[in-house]
Amino acid sequence: MQLDQLYQEIILDHYKRPKGRGLREPFAADVHHVNPTCGDEITLRVALDGETISDISYDGQGCSISQASASVLFELLNGRKVDDALAVHAAFVELMGGKGQVEPDEEVLGDAVAFAGVAKYPARVKCALLSWMALKDAVAQAVALEKEEV
Amino acid sequence: MTALTIPAGMPQYDDKPRFDVERVRADFPILGREVNGHPLVYLDSGNTSQKPRQVIDAVARYYAEHNANVARSVHTLGTESTEAYEGARAKVAAFIGAPSVDEVVFTKNATESLNLVAHAFGPHARDERFRLGPGDEIVISEMEHHSNIVPWQLLCERTGATLRWFGLTETGRLDESNLEELVNERTKIVSIVHMSNVLGTVNATSRITARVREVGALLMLDCSQSVPHLPMDVVDYDVDFIAFTGHKMLAPTGIGVLWGRGELLNAMPPFLGGGSMIETVKMGGSTYAPAPARFEAGTPPIAQAVGLGAAIDYLTGIGMDAIAWHDKELTAYALDALDTVPGLRIYGPRVPVGRGATISFTLDGIHPHDVGQVLDSLGVQVRVGHHCAKPICDRFSVPALTRASFYLYTTTDEVDALVRGLDQVRKVFA
Numbered sequence A: 001m002q003l004d005q006l007y008q009e010i011i012l013d014h015y016k017r018p019k020g021r022g023l024r025e026p027f028a029a030d031v032h033h034v035n036p037t038c039g040d041e042i043t044l045r046v047a048l049d050g051e052t053i054s055d056i057s058y059d060g061q062g063c064s065i066s067q068a069s070a071s072v073l074f075e076l077l078n079g080r081k082v083d084d085a086l087a088v089h090a091a092f093v094e095l096m097g098g099k100g101q102v103e104p105d106e107e108v109l110g111d112a113v114a115f116a117g118v119a120k121y122p123a124r125v126k127c128a129l130l131s132w133m134a135l136k137d138a139v140a141q142a143v144a145l146e147k148e149e150v
Numbered sequence B: 001m002t003a004l005t006i007p008a009g010m011p012q013y014d015d016k017p018r019f020d021v022e023r024v025r026a027d028f029p030i031l032g033r034e035v036n037g038h039p040l041v042y043l044d045s046g047n048t049s050q051k052p053r054q055v056i057d058a059v060a061r062y063y064a065e066h067n068a069n070v071a072r073s074v075h076t077l078g079t080e081s082t083e084a085y086e087g088a089r090a091k092v093a094a095f096i097g098a099p100s101v102d103e104v105v106f107t108k109n110a111t112e113s114l115n116l117v118a119h120a121f122g123p124h125a126r127d128e129r130f131r132l133g134p135g136d137e138i139v140i141s142e143m144e145h146h147s148n149i150v151p152w153q154l155l156c157e158r159t160g161a162t163l164r165w166f167g168l169t170e171t172g173r174l175d176e177s178n179l180e181e182l183v184n185e186r187t188k189i190v191s192i193v194h195m196s197n198v199l200g201t202v203n204a205t206s207r208i209t210a211r212v213r214e215v216g217a218l219l220m221l222d223c224s225q226s227v228p229h230l231p232m233d234v235v236d237y238d239v240d241f242i243a244f245t246g247h248k249m250l251a252p253t254g255i256g257v258l259w260g261r262g263e264l265l266n267a268m269p270p271f272l273g274g275g276s277m278i279e280t281v282k283m284g285g286s287t288y289a290p291a292p293a294r295f296e297a298g299t300p301p302i303a304q305a306v307g308l309g310a311a312i313d314y315l316t317g318i319g320m321d322a323i324a325w326h327d328k329e330l331t332a333y334a335l336d337a338l339d340t341v342p343g344l345r346i347y348g349p350r351v352p353v354g355r356g357a358t359i360s361f362t363l364d365g366i367h368p369h370d371v372g373q374v375l376d377s378l379g380v381q382v383r384v385g386h387h388c389a390k391p392i393c394d395r396f397s398v399p400a401l402t403r404a405s406f407y408l409y410t411t412t413d414e415v416d417a418l419v420r421g422l423d424q425v426r427k428v429f430a
């Protein structure tokens, strides 16, 4: 097995020096997701400013893949328009579900292309997706709240 | 300081029974394969064991030569199948010292065996010993596998009974300091693990048994990890029920065992309803067969039982005393070897006494998933995560652990491969 395909420098970098980590205020939605098979956890908050995700803050514990993935997510999606963020989200989910057959688009996915190798390890795909699923959940809740308030 | 030298070969242990591990390994076809370009180093036997040729062949031969349904045919194949299935039951009974073969109930795994016993309790149980309601108590421990926690939690939810548990000491032993208070006149059953699948601890049960007898409760042992590794005699242990699972003792998946005192089994209500478990069925109601048939509704796992019988023959051929001693020597070796890895912390007893051949640990700052992944790239198969025993992780405030578990085919070379692999893990995440 090519271990360095899985543990690419970018991933190890994000793991050792995570971006945007720590829970911050204010936030519109706060979610807690766990991976029941391994116990990895993440708490993730999003704040919205109109159509824009003005902050993504998170804290959690887990393996290098799950933690690096949250850091990459922050870097890619923080400050983006909700629709753009969801488009990137969809591309990432597609990459992760592709069993290593999907050619990632670096324009869209940035550092997240480093996770292409993870897609070949079914046991680890859930680790990579943990924070992304939490984000989707949090954004949906925040958007719903905003609609209620209008 | 004077150095204490133990002579080579430790002659003080010369009288211990031994076996030739290399010859045993030759019986396990899978041990010849490679994983990711490296020889397989299988250190996950606590999860499931590998199977020797003798077991694989016995299952194949059963299907090739005897296959038919059991206990319901007059024809020759049906008779042969029934003999094979009941023969396996007799082997299990002898293996655990059961006074009667009728006390051996085949289930699909230890989980079903535990659920079966939990299911016998309730507010309307005919036998007082199984009658359970608000005010009654069930005692488990903090080192249980989820399958010896959740069935009792569900039972307490159904009945209003209270679930209580033994805590753990810092070294991963049962904390019995409050035994007298914990097990009391309100206690209906104490169900604890014999050997922990995470900490490796083998629980000394005699004090608990004595207390259970004093208060008139029942005692169940989850022997999923112990029966494969240690000699077991249910009479010596003076228990009421034990549960274990075939796939951890060289047998196929899909076959488990519940042993219970005959008198208790026959006081229990059926578990699943269906064919083979009845005495007579009328539209107005049915009566049930005595144990073990009462608890074996439907077509049972016949070939799997035959496989379990073959596994028991294999284990008995080597000798459970010899297997237990092999485990002990290997564990002593592994505890010392793992101690040399910087940043490694062992959870559970750190001496090879009162523990089995299962060692869980953390590596400073490196998540078990990452440990397991790098080890896998070197062919070393370990388990990572919470091992279906999340309360243990909570007790020691760790999200997850890495576990190496050994069996009769495990060698010191494989322990060395683990230690070398851990060095590699530390390099990747340095």
Ligand SMILES: Cc1ncc(COP(=O)(O)O)c(C=O)c1O
Binding pocket: B046, B047, B109, B110, B111, B112, B145, B147, B148, B193, B195, B196, B197, B222, B224, B225, B245, B388
């Ligand atoms: C201590 C213990 N109890 C129960 C079980 C459950 O065994 P099974 O999954 O075969 O029912 C296991 C297996 O992991 C175990 O280690």
